[in-house]
Amino acid sequence: MSQAVQETYKQVSGELYAEVRTFYAWQMRRVDALDIEGFAATFVEDGKVVHAGGHVQNGREEMLAGMRAALPRYRDIAVRHWFDHLLIETDPADEDVLRVSYYSLVTQTDREGNVKFEPTFTVEDELVRRGGSLFTRTRTIHRDTPVELPA
Amino acid sequence: MSQAVQETYKQVSGELYAEVRTFYAWQMRRVDALDIEGFAATFVEDGKVVHAGGHVQNGREEMLAGMRAALPRYRDIAVRHWFDHLLIETDPADEDVLRVSYYSLVTQTDREGNVKFEPTFTVEDELVRRGGSLFTRTRTIHRDTPVELPA
């Protein structure tokens, strides 16, 4: 399974839930606007992204280079990232460190209005709160794959 | 870009987040049930909708007429509006005025169960709280379009 296995869920306060959802609403507006500098700024300086294929980007500079190289893919499409089913856990040792996992669906709408979908993903983030704002420290992206069933 | 440009995001309380999400859950049930009177009643009397093509509906009566005319389009489909990534800001001068933006995905399911998608949209609303309930005062609908990249 691509998703983290947990025994049960931790309860989360209404304040924290709204804070995290608002952070992602902001972060996804940046990436979907192809505002790659604005998106990189939602990560800590030495933030890390582990892509579904295993490729790792270390630090904002590597992230920016990777996103710049990928920009031509979005020349004629409007991309939107949709999130759902957030599970949020605060680090027991540090309330400014959060572990969050969520479902992600990505739409690509072309100029004629046709909508295509990327494969679905499950994402695991570590967020840190600095000066009252959240930033992503690590992001691990898992492409959703079929569960292996007994033969 | 079709979406509002902001410098950063405003934090929102858990109470407000839940209130706004519940309002939209209710409002979308009305429109998806083709309960056009019930939907219009979720707007203030002089509410305004600016559609993606630029067409403007002023006041509930114009909204009702427009929706009535559009009803035949939904004769054999079940339409559902899906929202995500809400950004909510309270007017600093009036806590009963909210500015909300969100992503919107629209599914159309036919009688055989086939699902089609409208182009994705980003919506900007001004909501007002009256007697403890939210109403939409203005809605501006932006169709998501590709970002213009340097040649």
Add this chain to the structure above:
Amino acid sequence: MSQAVQETYKQVSGELYAEVRTFYAWQMRRVDALDIEGFAATFVEDGKVVHAGGHVQNGREEMLAGMRAALPRYRDIAVRHWFDHLLIETDPADEDVLRVSYYSLVTQTDREGNVKFEPTFTVEDELVRRGGSLFTRTRTIHRDTPVELPA
């Protein structure tokens, strides 16, 4: 109409909203992981599911048998359930009983990454809180169907 008709919406606290969303985030991870025992454990022992076609499963044992029989359908697909527009009401007589309705969209991603969609659904749940955790007591699944319009 397949969805419950209500006169208006009840306000919900930020705490309750986050609690319910977190419960579903957990429950859907279980079903999407095909962890049928883990999923059944999110229902009360005598929980009941009324499927869209009218078929009823009474109690965890019947649910488990039904899910076991359905497993081969998911041999080569990754299924994900997406929820939106929750309406949450607390039973006035018992704050540990909740009535929740929500939209549900189901994606099926195959090994090549192609995404297919099941028809959309609206679900009505009765949840109960026991020992601080939520469980589903009854689930009624409605397939979304076109609204009948006057000829």
